Amino acid sequence: MIITVLGSGSSGNSLLVEADGTRVLIDAGFSGRDLERRLASVDCDPESIDAIFVTHEHGDHTRGIGVFARRWSTPLFLGEQTRQACSSLLSGEETIREYSCVNPVTIGALRIEPFLTVHDAVDPFAVTVTEAATGEKLGVATDLGRPTAAVRHALRECDILVLEANHDEILLRDSSYPWSVKQRIASSHGHLSNRASAELVAEIYHNRLGAVVLAHLSERANAPSLAREVVGERLAGLGFRGNLHLGEQHAALAPIDVTALRQRLLPPQLTLL
Numbered sequence: 001m002i003i004t005v006l007g008s009g010s011s012g013n014s015l016l017v018e019a020d021g022t023r024v025l026i027d028a029g030f031s032g033r034d035l036e037r038r039l040a041s042v043d044c045d046p047e048s049i050d051a052i053f054v055t056h057e058h059g060d061h062t063r064g065i066g067v068f069a070r071r072w073s074t075p076l077f078l079g080e081q082t083r084q085a086c087s088s089l090l091s092g093e094e095t096i097r098e099y100s101c102v103n104p105v106t107i108g109a110l111r112i113e114p115f116l117t118v119h120d121a122v123d124p125f126a127v128t129v130t131e132a133a134t135g136e137k138l139g140v141a142t143d144l145g146r147p148t149a150a151v152r153h154a155l156r157e158c159d160i161l162v163l164e165a166n167h168d169e170i171l172l173r174d175s176s177y178p179w180s181v182k183q184r185i186a187s188s189h190g191h192l193s194n195r196a197s198a199e200l201v202a203e204i205y206h207n208r209l210g211a212v213v214l215a216h217l218s219e220r221a222n223a224p225s226l227a228r229e230v231v232g233e234r235l236a237g238l239g240f241r242g243n244l245h246l247g248e249q250h251a252a253l254a255p256i257d258v259t260a261l262r263q264r265l266l267p268p269q270l271t272l273l
């Protein structure tokens, strides 16, 4: 399985997951043209995308869903309430399919399972994506007001985590956001701080965790160095041997090969077999 963060932050989010010829996007929070530009930067033909899975209706996750789905005939998977909340983006020409926590989806090589989060959207999901043939597992959890038992349960045993580290509490307090926005971000229905992200990763850590991508960093209320320091220190204390990446708002990250991560973390005697 290969994971490519096409972009992540308060202004737009999209993640490309591919395995054995199957390609899906988790969210499409950039304009259609911007999404195509980002896909081109990693040599991915937009027509090859098999489906887009939408986690919730906020614009930084949905901006391009309608135009991209119409232009490339890409099926869109949404929760029923999320579809209703996205009606202004949809013309009726798109292929819309429903998915939910009781209705996960298998497309080609990939199984996509949503789980509920606590966030100020109508029916917000986080998702895990598993490659059936290998068991390689990705967890994607951004836009969390607080981690719940369901989130911790769903994210267990992942090979790679894309995890929100939205803000630093002090930078948020001192930021130029209006008070009401600060309250919303910091609330139990808002976003995870760096410290909360570090706590969550410590709770779900296991010694085969190959990579953590810190995602959805606020440009106004966080600094990449702070997020890396807070979560990285916690991971180091746990004996983390994987890679720590930071999602970027304005460009795609280099693709991450989950199969290679797994190989690297195998005990030496097993790699010889």
Ligand SMILES: [Zn+2]
Pocket: 010, 013, 058, 060, 061, 143, 216
């Ligand atoms: Zn968001």
Ligand SMILES: [Zn+2]
Pocket: 056, 058, 119, 121, 143
């Ligand atoms: Zn959101």
